[in-house]
Amino acid sequence: MLRQICFAVALLTAASAHADEISVAVAANFASPMQKIAAEFEKDSGHTIVASFGSTGKFYAQIKAGAPFEVLFAADDETSARLEKEGDGVAGSRFTYAIGKLVLWSRKEGFVDDRGEVLRKSDFQHLALPNPKLAPYGAAGIQTLQALGLLDRLQSKFVTAENISQTYQFVASGNAELGFVALSQVYKAGRIAEGSGWIVPPKLHAPIRQDVLLLTRGKGRSGPAALLKYLRGDKARSIIKSFGYE
Template identity: 60%
Template structure:
């Protein structure tokens, strides 16, 4: 490449970057707590690729739904289920046609201590622990899935006195991580690093023991005419985003 062509090429790149910067917008994304780590990486890659900025607000799906219904200015919801986005679409709070499944999650029974959780979950039948943490099943789909698992295994009643509930799967993880609960049902994404359980002991719950954890995204009314919102929804389907999603133990 000649020096003149090289200069012209880089001039074109700089002009494009300047144009993107001038037209960059921001999208506020409400995100289920189980997806907080992946979305931070996705948001950074999104900003680098598009020039737009994604601001992330994390919480339980139930709490985020209540905030949306009370007028919170979120523009996109990344839910921990598929029912909440569907409900928002039917209620006129979101764009029904924009809804799609961005990830399918996995539930894991986890302890920070090695040797506590066996690879078949038999520890639940033994009851040899003081506290078992799970997310509030009324607010968090992962908590509802945990209840399904215990019910199918026939241990729900016996474990009742040992249960401690977090408002979200994020708080539930903190209970177990801090040692306040010996073990707990958390999202696989919270304990996986580079495709492996980072520490402690774990049982990845078979998917036939609970309703599939399909996690859907939807554009909310506040994001209808926002360029960054449209760009984010497209980016969420990209190979770059899917690679991040897989790295945390989800199926995109």
């Protein structure tokens, strides 16, 4: 019996010795899915994820300045491609983990109609969106307004947030009557869970392809490699789809 216990302890010790703590930079729109994926991944693999959430533009600057991230979950496909080209990412490791959806959202029931006509009525004082220079969802919001011919008319109403999380807070707190946020932030059980919203047709903006990249600091480590592999599995993909991503 003692021998069996010692053998079990040895196995656990060996497993923990091979477990990595993975430093991950995650686009703010993907915070909720990442938290669920991390919980499942940690149970299944034994590795631990330490995630930082923020704007993709700021993460790019931090990585270039030497921030110790090992994996980047970007909110676009351009930033990861740029880092890979510049030698900050492992060549061939990049792939699209999700395609985001933009939604015009208000915490008020019935305020946003299902065609976005509220934008033409201009019956509001503030329209929140993330900084389009740093956040792809902000750029998609600008493209949507341009496609609708409303950019010049509504520009004076903009409340520009640092990232998509802050944009959500502006609208949720009532500081802005409505705003462009990620569908994943307000989506639950197959619908917009609270308030009212218009899911922006993809034809009105460039596709929000979100790429993941193994950064050079994560090269050769088992944890980051296991995480990228896990993302392609059915469990992770099911979680991603449950938040409204394609």
